[in-house]
Amino acid sequence: xxxxxxxxxLILSSLLFLGCxxxxxxxxxxxxxxxxxxxxxxxxxxFPQAVFANSQIQGTFTLKNNAGYDAENVQIKLLGLDRNxxxxxxxxxxxxxxxxxxxxxxxxxxxxxxxxxxxxxLAKGADQNTQRYLVLVxxxxxxxxxxxxxxxxxxxxxxxxxxxxxxxxxxxxxxTPETFSGQGxxxxxxxxxxxxxxxxxxxxxxxxxxxxxxxxxxxLLRLGRxxxxxxxxxxxxxxxxxxxxxxxIFNEKASSQxxxxxxxxxxxxxxxxxxxxxIELFYDYEFTESRTLEIRR
Amino acid sequence: xxxxEEQRRSNEALKxxxxxxxxxxxxxxxxxPLAQLAATERKIAEDSSKNNKFFSKLSKGFSRSxxxxxxxxxxxxxxxxxxxxxxxxxxxxAGSxAGSxAxxxxxxxxxxxxxxxxxxxxxxxxxxxxxxxxYSLALIIATFFMFYSALTVFEKEGIxxxxxxxxxxxxLGGRYDIAFIRYYAFPLALAGMLVHGLxxxxxxxxxxxxxxxxxxxxxxxxxxxxxxxxGLIDLLLNYFKIPAAIINITFLKFVPWWxxxxxxxxxxxxxxITVLRVLAILYIISLIFVGVAPxxxxxxxxxxxxxxxxxxxxxxxxxKGIKPENPLTSYGTCLITGRLAELDVCVSxxxxxxxxxxxxxxxxxxxxxxxxxxxxxxxAKMERGGAKGTTDLSRKEFLTAEFMPVxxxxxxxxxxxxxxxxxxxxxxxxxxxxxxxxxxxxxFTRGSVEIQGEVNINGEKKNRQVSSRKNDPLNILxxxxxxxxxxxxxxxxxxxxxxxxxxxxTRALVKTQLDKERWEGEIKSTALAGFDSGLSRSADEFAxxxxxxxxxxxxxxxxxxxPVVLSASVEDLGKGQLKRIKSYTFSSFLEKGIAPASADDQxxxxxxxxxxxxxxxxxHLTECFLELTPEYKSFSLPFIVETFEAQLVYDYSxxxxxxxxxxxxxxxx
Numbered sequence: 010x011x012x013x014x015x016x017x018x019l020i021l022s023s024l025l026f027l028g029c030x031x032x033x034x035x036x037x038x039x040x041x042x043x044x045x046x047x048x049x050x051x052x053x054x055x056f057p058q059a060v061f062a063n064s065q066i067q068g069t070f071t072l073k074n075n076a077g078y079d080a081e082n083v084q085i086k087l088l089g090l091d092r093n094x095x096x097x098x099x100x101x102x103x104x105x106x107x108x109x110x111x112x113x114x115x116x117x118x119x120x121x122x123x124x125x126x127x128x129x130x131l132a133k134g135a136d137q138n139t140q141r142y143l144v145l146v147x148x149x150x151x152x153x154x155x156x157x158x159x160x161x162x163x164x165x166x167x168x169x170x171x172x173x174x175x176x177x178x179x180x181x182x183x184x185t186p187e188t189f190s191g192q193g194x195x196x197x198x199x200x201x202x203x204x205x206x207x208x209x210x211x212x213x214x215x216x217x218x219x220x221x222x223x224x225x226x227x228x229l230l231r232l233g234r235x236x237x238x239x240x241x242x243x244x245x246x247x248x249x250x251x252x253x254x255x256x257x258i259f260n261e262k263a264s265s266q267x268x269x270x271x272x273x274x275x276x277x278x279x280x281x282x283x284x285x286x287x288i289e290l291f292y293d294y295e296f297t298e299s300r301t302l303e304i305r306r
Numbered sequence: 307x308x309x310x311e312e313q314r315r316s317n318e319a320l321k322x323x324x325x326x327x328x329x330x331x332x333x334x335x336x337x338x339p340l341a342q343l344a345a346t347e348r349k350i351a352e353d354s355s356k357n358n359k360f361f362s363k364l365s366k367g368f369s370r371s372x373x374x375x376x377x378x379x380x381x382x383x384x385x386x387x388x389x390x391x392x393x394x395x396x397x398x399x400a401g402s403x404a405g406s407x408a409x410x411x412x413x414x415x416x417x418x419x420x421x422x423x424x425x426x427x428x429x430x431x432x433x434x435x436x437x438x439x440x441y442s443l444a445l446i447i448a449t450f451f452m453f454y455s456a457l458t459v460f461e462k463e464g465i466x467x468x469x470x471x472x473x474x475x476x477x478l479g480g481r482y483d484i485a486f487i488r489y490y491a492f493p494l495a496l497a498g499m500l501v502h503g504l505x506x507x508x509x510x511x512x513x514x515x516x517x518x519x520x521x522x523x524x525x526x527x528x529x530x531x532x533x534x535x536x537g538l539i540d541l542l543l544n545y546f547k548i549p550a551a552i553i554n555i556t557f558l559k560f561v562p563w564w565x566x567x568x569x570x571x572x573x574x575x576x577x578x579i580t581v582l583r584v585l586a587i588l589y590i591i592s593l594i595f596v597g598v599a600p601x602x603x604x605x606x607x608x609x610x611x612x613x614x615x616x617x618x619x620x621x622x623x624x625x626k627g628i629k630p631e632n633p634l635t636s637y638g639t640c641l642i643t644g645r646l647a648e649l650d651v652c653v654s655x656x657x658x659x660x661x662x663x664x665x666x667x668x669x670x671x672x673x674x675x676x677x678x679x680x681x682x683x684x685x686a687k688m689e690r691g692g693a694k695g696t697t698d699l700s701r702k703e704f705l706t707a708e709f710m711p712v713x714x715x716x717x718x719x720x721x722x723x724x725x726x727x728x729x730x731x732x733x734x735x736x737x738x739x740x741x742x743x744x745x746x747x748x749x750f751t752r753g754s755v756e757i758q759g760e761v762n763i764n765g766e767k768k769n770r771q772v773s774s775r776k777n778d779p780l781n782i783l784x785x786x787x788x789x790x791x792x793x794x795x796x797x798x799x800x801x802x803x804x805x806x807x808x809x810x811x812t813r814a815l816v817k818t819q820l821d822k823e824r825w826e827g828e829i830k831s832t833a834l835a836g837f838d839s840g841l842s843r844s845a846d847e848f849a850x851x852x853x854x855x856x857x858x859x860x861x862x863x864x865x866x867x868x869p870v871v872l873s874a875s876v877e878d879l880g881k882g883q884l885k886r887i888k889s890y891t892f893s894s895f896l897e898k899g900i901a902p903a904s905a906d907d908q909x910x911x912x913x914x915x916x917x918x919x920x921x922x923x924x925x926h927l928t929e930c931f932l933e934l935t936p937e938y939k940s941f942s943l944p945f946i947v948e949t950f951e952a953q954l955v956y957d958y959s960x961x962x963x964x965x966x967x968x969x970x971x972x973x974x975x
Binding site: 086088089090091092093094100101132133134135136137138140141142143145260297299 | 698700701702703704737738808810812814820823824828829831832833835845894942943944945946947948949950951
């Protein structure tokens with residue numbers, strides 16, 4: 010009797026426990042907003058593709074933030090419309106903050122931007138004119154790189170607390186860089202290499218490669234906070250575009266934009282241990298999309 | 307007179323020898339001697355039987371006719387005695403002699419060297435080319451060469467083709483519109499090939515296919531040389547639409563085409579011939595590599611005509627107009643002056659000098675200090691070059707005007723009407739309804755004699771009309787002011803006045819060099835997409851203002867913080883002649899406050915009347931630095947795009963000539 014009662018209670022409580030879940034989800038919600046390559050995008054627009062000469066023009070663009078971080082100082086500009094044929098009231102529209110995706114905002118922020126203007130007359134005898142122009146979006150945002158890493162000063166043999174494959178002191182192999190698939194932004198930390206210094210003091214150097222993985226271009230990179238556990242790190246930029254160690258400005262259009270970040274700091278312990286690395290990187294970014302506008306008589 | 311058996315055998319032996327000789331020559335290199343020999347013998351036998359058939363028929367004909375002629379002789383003797391007998395017998399003798407003479411002549415032609423004859427004649431004509439200023443004579447010469455080469459050099463292989471071509475070119479006016487080609491040209495060409503193929507088949511001298519292809523091959527070369535001799539440039543420019551910049555007019559003008567055909571088809575195989583062939587090849591190569599045509603005035607464009615006469619006249623006009631000397635003459639001058647180390651530069655300079663001299667002569671300046679200054683100015687203009695422009699295809703509505711082609715009913719031959727009235731029609735289409743004036747003049751010329759005509763437009767005795775209607779055909783009548791008697795050229799000129807043609811130019815402006823590097827790709831794939839997007843554009847009217855404006859005139863992306871230069875020229879695009887430039891205005895620059903940077907260049911953006919040299923295609927107009935306003939130097943966007951407009955106001959002359967008007971006055975009317 011008692012066993013039957015216990016069994017029934019177990020079954021009932023299991024059913025209740027399973028039934029209380031949302032849909033098929035088991036366990037806490039997973040926030041994937043800060044993984045992969047995600048960025049701002051123009052999701053839709055009502056800006057016309059054809060207009061008549063001597064008429065008014067107006068339309069909207071919808072901008073959505075799919076990245077895992079807020080975008081600030083967002084500007085949308087229409088470039089390349091011939092001022093002899095199209096005169097816009099404002100060529101630039103701005104948004105202060107466009108929230109990014111998060112646990113509480115799965116879709117990310119979305120804003121509708123409107124442009125309006127006047128279409129002038131065509132050249133004498135012309136029956137149409139096709140304008141090719143660009144929608145330019147510029148914004149500032151950040152990306153955080155916070156993997157859990159295993160660090161070792163190299164003074165002790167491997168094996169005590171971390172699961173290193175190839176790390177050690179005295180001429181043993183260097184650790185191979187670990188690759189990453191993005192942190193929910195167009196600017197991504199691609200790989201991380203941990204270089205332990207062997208010596209009397211426990212020091213470590215972390216080398217990271219940061220690159221543009223989005224469909225636009227990085228204009229500026231600037232380092233924010235950086236720490237290894239509770240220990241602050243000193244980080245600098247290195248690479249061919251680097252003129253100052255604390256920030257990088259990209260002026261030229263390059264087929265690939267990549268830069269190195271080298272951070273150094275002291276270890277908490279001489280023994281290998283796991284800890285959180287945190288690098289905060291601010292960037293200015295821009296991307297363009299092309300459009301056409303046909304002016305008819 | 308009967309051909310004796312011995313003589314007949316002797317003739318046949320001679321024929322066979324000649325046939326053998328020709329067959330071996332045609333057989334080519336002897337790679338399989340026995341097979342070649344067998345083929346040769348077969349050919350000899352075939353040709354022999356063909357000729358024997360012809361001549362045996364001829365002889366049989368005479369033999370058969372002998373009894374009748376004899377009877378006629380007898381009858382004649384009965385009625386008229388000896389005289390008739392002599393006449394008839396003489397006729398028989400003449401006929402037989404003609405037969406053998408024809409046979410001998412046939413052998414003589416075959417035995418002669420038509421290639422060498424063509425070479426000599428072709429070179430002589432080329433040497434005296436400058437003096438052939440009569441269309442009929444040039445046509446006769448070209449026609450003779452074409453038929454001669456088809457009949458002799460190519461042994462009648464393409465004679466049907468050549469005949470059909472001649473009928474089309476001269477008889478039908480050389481129409482090359484698509485409808486004509488679709489409905490007439492192809493079927494006729496196929497018919498010609500088929501005819502030849504069938505002839506070859508029935509004569510058992512080859513298959514239908516061999517005959518058809520032989521017709522094509524044998525006819526194509528004489529036809530091609532005929533066209534090149536008379537008017538290929540126009541055909542290439544206006545039908546095949548090959549840009550004038552690509553056609554090397556020097557090459558086409560200075561090659562003796564018939565002479566070349568002769569030297570390469572002559573049967574003579576002497577050292578002299580070999581040397582002449584080598585020299586011919588070297589001459590052509592020299593023309594290709596050495597010949598330059600200075601581009602300051604653009605390529606000389608032949609005026610378009612619908613028939614060979616107009617083409618020839620246009621060629622004459624071009625010859626009389628501005629042209630450089632033969633590039634090999636320039637080459638010779640450079641060799642003589644010892645400029646061996648820089649031949650390419652020297653030849654180019656000599657060509658430009660000759661072109662400048664020709665331009666000054668055209669303006670009537672032939673000697674003295676005036677000529678020196680003119681040469682200096684023209685050379686300076688050549689160094690600068692004319693600005694380039696292109697047609698704006700989006701402008702579908704624009705002004706057009708042309709004379710209607712002369713109808714069949716045009717009175718080319720008139721009897722006893724010395725003051726006959728001659729008609730012409732000028733079709734004017736003015737869809738933009740701009741205010742347009744038309745002034746008409748006509749005249750009759752014969753040599754140095756020139757008789758003016760009195761003009762009647764649309765039934766009113768006047769020679770000027772102003773209109774802004776969309777469709778405005780002018781029915782013109784011209785009556786000579788004095789009696790005509792003889793052969794004249796009728797020439798009517800219509801000057802369209804105050805034509806306004808607008809030219810637009812699109813430019814992108816950036817603030818700095820870095821911005822240009824950053825955005826150049828995007829600009830060239832959007833606002834300035836297209837290979838000619840940086841050129842000024844206008845409607846396809848008679849003339850246009852070409853201009854460039856920027857850090858370099860041709861660079862469509864302007865860095866606003868650098869100096870900006872404007873360069874402009876006027877280009878004559880039409881079939882007639884740009885008569886007078888009334889004014890030009892860069893209206894957009896003036897409206898937006900963009901002004902010349904220097905006070906000395908105040909006329910740069912607008913100017914009144916300008917006289918330009920005759921028949922110059924691209925005439926440099928103005929050049930100056932401009933000062934951009936703040937609006938164009940500081941802007942919030944990475945780049946801005948704007949189109950600027952300019953207007954050209956001008957008079958344009960169209961001419962129609964009708965050659966060979968004949969007025970006969972018969973006595974005792």
